Amino acid sequence: MTSPIRTERHDDVLVIISDNPPVNALSAAVRQGIDAAIKEGVADASIEAMVIRCDGRTFFAGADITEFTKPPVEPLLPTVVDIIEASSKPVVAAIHGTALGGGCEVALGCHYRIAVPSAKIGTPEVKLGLLPGAGGTQRLPRIAGVKLALELTAKGDPIPARKALEAGLIDGLAGEDSLADDAIAFAREIKANRPIPRASEKEAKADPEAVEAFKKENARRFRGFDAPAANIACVEKAASGASFAEGIAFERQEFMRLMMGVQSAAQRHIFFAERQASKIDDVPADTKLRDIKRVGVIGAGTMGGGISMNFLSAGIPVTIVEMQAEALERGTGTIRKNYEATAAKGRMKPEQVEQAMGALNPTLNFDDLRDCDLIIEAVYEEMSVKKDIFTRLDAIAKPGAILASNTSYLDIDEIAAVTARPQDVVGMHFFSPANVMKLLEVVRGEKTAGDVLATVMALAKKIRKVAVVAGVTYGFIGNRMLMPRQVEATKLLLEGATPEQIDRVHVAFGMPMGPFQMADLAGVDIGWHRDPTRIENIRDALAAENRWGQKTKAGFYDYDEKRTPSNSARVAEIIEDFRKREGVTPREITDEEIVARTLYTMVNEGALILEEGKAQRASDIDVVWIYGYGWPVYRGGPMFWAQTEGLGKVVAGLESHGFTVASSLKQAAASGGRIK
Numbered sequence: 169m170t171s172p173i174r175t176e177r178h179d180d181v182l183v184i185i186s187d188n189p190p191v192n193a194l195s196a197a198v199r200q201g202i203d204a205a206i207k208e209g210v211a212d213a214s215i216e217a218m219v220i221r222c223d224g225r226t227f228f229a230g231a232d233i234t235e236f237t238k239p240p241v242e243p244l245l246p247t248v249v250d251i252i253e254a255s256s257k258p259v260v261a262a263i264h265g266t267a268l269g270g271g272c273e274v275a276l277g278c279h280y281r282i283a284v285p286s287a288k289i290g291t292p293e294v295k296l297g298l299l300p301g302a303g304g305t306q307r308l309p310r311i312a313g314v315k316l317a318l319e320l321t322a323k324g325d326p327i328p329a330r331k332a333l334e335a336g337l338i339d340g341l342a343g344e345d346s347l348a349d350d351a352i353a354f355a356r357e358i359k360a361n362r363p364i365p366r367a368s369e370k371e372a373k374a375d376p377e378a379v380e381a382f383k384k385e386n387a388r389r390f391r392g393f394d395a396p397a398a399n400i401a402c403v404e405k406a407a408s409g410a411s412f413a414e415g416i417a418f419e420r421q422e423f424m425r426l427m428m429g430v431q432s433a434a435q436r437h438i439f440f441a442e443r444q445a446s447k448i449d450d451v452p453a454d455t456k457l458r459d460i461k462r463v464g465v466i467g468a469g470t471m472g473g474g475i476s477m478n479f480l481s482a483g484i485p486v487t488i489v490e491m492q493a494e495a496l497e498r499g500t501g502t503i504r505k506n507y508e509a510t511a512a513k514g515r516m517k518p519e520q521v522e523q524a525m526g527a528l529n530p531t532l533n534f535d536d537l538r539d540c541d542l543i544i545e546a547v548y549e550e551m552s553v554k555k556d557i558f559t560r561l562d563a564i565a566k567p568g569a570i571l572a573s574n575t576s577y578l579d580i581d582e583i584a585a586v587t588a589r590p591q592d593v594v595g596m597h598f599f600s601p602a603n604v605m606k607l608l609e610v611v612r613g614e615k616t617a618g619d620v621l622a623t624v625m626a627l628a629k630k631i632r633k634v635a636v637v638a639g640v641t642y643g644f645i646g647n648r649m650l651m652p653r654q655v656e657a658t659k660l661l662l663e664g665a666t667p668e669q670i671d672r673v674h675v676a677f678g679m680p681m682g683p684f685q686m687a688d689l690a691g692v693d694i695g696w697h698r699d700p701t702r703i704e705n706i707r708d709a710l711a712a713e714n715r716w717g718q719k720t721k722a723g724f725y726d727y728d729e730k731r732t733p734s735n736s737a738r739v740a741e742i743i744e745d746f747r748k749r750e751g752v753t754p755r756e757i758t759d760e761e762i763v764a765r766t767l768y769t770m771v772n773e774g775a776l777i778l779e780e781g782k783a784q785r786a787s788d789i790d791v792v793w794i795y796g797y798g799w800p801v802y803r804g805g806p807m808f809w810a811q812t813e814g815l816g817k818v819v820a821g822l823e824s825h826g827f828t829v830a831s832s833l834k835q836a837a838a839s840g841g842r843i844k
């Protein structure tokens with residue numbers, strides 16, 4: 169097998185080049201190749217400096233994550249980085265694309281770093297539940313200071329080359345199209361400089377105040393995660409006066425601890441699950457896509473506006489249609505307000521706001537959708553309304569246009585059936601707020617064409633969504649699994665639990681909020697029959713008293729002017745009255761019962777969805793819950809979590825509360841297998 173590493177001699181400079189597509193991950197072969205090439209350069213008397221660069225779209229994007237579950241192969245990455253740093257001849261890293269994780273650590277092992285302006289540098293290991301384990305936590309603070317090292321390691325977001333230059337993390341910028349030549353020229357400039365600057369020989373200055381401020385600032389973001397604290401501890405160690413070797417030993421210990429833990433396994437699972445989700449089992453990867461030059465959106469309400477923003481931000485023009493001028497004006501006004509708020513936070517330039525707004529074509533004329541390549545309906549959730557719209561669309565949309573509905577529950581096949589082109593109809597279920605939430609459920613109708621699906625999945629990536637294919641079933645994947653959770657949570661109230669207890673269990677689990685906090689935020693009146701005399705459950709009783717949630721300052725909780733919640737004596741009375749009415753004597757409900765009845769039931773529903781072929785794979789379900797509902801990523805989504813919980817325990821828990829367990833779940837539990 170040929171090595172992914174080759175060398176080129178340019179007189180006195182040896183250029184070491186990696187070609188390991190797609191992202192130059194630092195696989196065993198790459199590590200072996202770098203090791204051999206550095207030795208070659210050191211041994212050759214005619215070589216005075218070396219350059220490490222990569223072919224293809226990026227500098228090393230990190231360790232090869234697929235190797236993490238396999239036996240280690242020498243030389244390990246920390247050794248390779250040490251070999252580079254120990255070189256008696258200066259080594260320059262020439263960076264383009266992304267120098268991430270182990271890739272950043274290779275660059276830190278080099279004595280100099282230059283990058284093209286579009287390059288990004290960072291250590292995203294924390295997002296995989298890890299820390300930079302090849303000396304990164306020790307070299308970063310020594311080169312760029314504790315503050316930046318904390319930002320990079322514990323938060324994991326990469327920084328652009330210019331910022332890296334300002335921080336001293338890189339030594340110079342190269343021309344965007346002349347990196348290879350510029351790196352050789354740079355190597356010649358520094359080849360005689362002595363001593364050779366080695367990060368491990370520098371000292372990091374302790375900054376306890378910055379550490380405390382950083383921890384405080386990010387407490388919410390880090391809640392529940394193990395890895396950020398470990399990253400912080402390693403950076404602190406680097407600046408504690410301990411020797412480099414002691415720091416490395418500590419880093420190794422912490423890296424191994426995280427690597428063996430459930431959280432990192434869960435986060436690595438989600439990394440691959442997210443990428444796997446974009447693949448459609450029976451649609452070839454090279455399917456020719458339809459060209460989407462203009463998108464139409466029907467409805468300028470909250471959903472329609474948010475959906476439009478996704479495309480406008482990606483530079484795709486949008487025609488947005490409303491029936492009334494007032495609604496259209498309000499809708500476009502909200503879009504502008506949202507963009508301006510983003511600009512005020514410095515996340516958008518004023519000219520970008522104008523550019524996005526300039527690509528928006530608001531209209532009251534339905535026929536203006538004629539020239540759109542994709543039309544997304546985002547109107548009231550009522551089948552007859554949807555059918556009417558799709559009938560009209562069928563009459564005016566150009567041939568080959570994709571017709572999508574943003575319905576969250578309704579039958580896409582029934583909607584498609586009113587058109588003469590059901591192959592062009594698909595569901596695109598965005599989550600609110602649609603310009604923020606990352607999840608897109610792409611609903612595949614019985615007749616949806618393969619190229620329609622492939623086009624929508626590719627477009628989702630362009631608008632920075634994580635898309636998952638769902639089959640036609642009430643509520644698709646996410647909302648269908650939400651239903652048993654909500655039903656059980658309400659029953660538990662009747663039987664003796666309080667909203668506070670159930671919410672506390674969910675928040676402790678890692679959800680951003682519990683079922684009742686969510687109901688208060690979304691509106692207790694959603695889906696309510698609006699007849700105050702008809703009280704069939706506790707929710708009806710609350711709605712009948714105008715306790716509609718945060719918007720009426722009362723729901724399952726009471727709210728003050730600032731929307732701070734407090735437990736409600738009135739709600740306790742309502743629940744008590746309802747229990748009396750139903751003849752229920754309250755009993756003590758344990759937290760375990762809440763977990764079994766509100767979380768195991770979701771796993772059970774997920775297994776049914778898989779049995780019915782309404783999701784392609786268990787990991788897709790995990791992606792839906794992580795990106796659509798804030799399931800804690802360190803638990804890997806409901807289906808992954810069930811495995812870590814123990815399928816036997818999940819099945820026993822469900823059975824002990826009288827639920828019918830999905831046969832696939834029972835089988836997997838009995839055979840010690842996985843839910844697929």
Ligand code: 3HC
Binds near residue numbers: 245268270
């Ligand atoms: N190892 C193995 N495979 C990787 C990989 C890695 N580090 N990074 C990406 N890939 C794979 C992806 O799984 C995907 O495979 P597929 O085509 O079969 O689905 C393929 O490369 C392309 O990846 P993307 O679809 O993500 O491509 P993009 O162009 O959208 O993004 C990227 C490129 C920004 C580099 C992104 O892939 C990324 O963020 N990668 C991970 C970076 C990372 O986490 N690095 C740290 C690794 S851990 C580490 O280094 C430990 C060390 O400290 C010891």
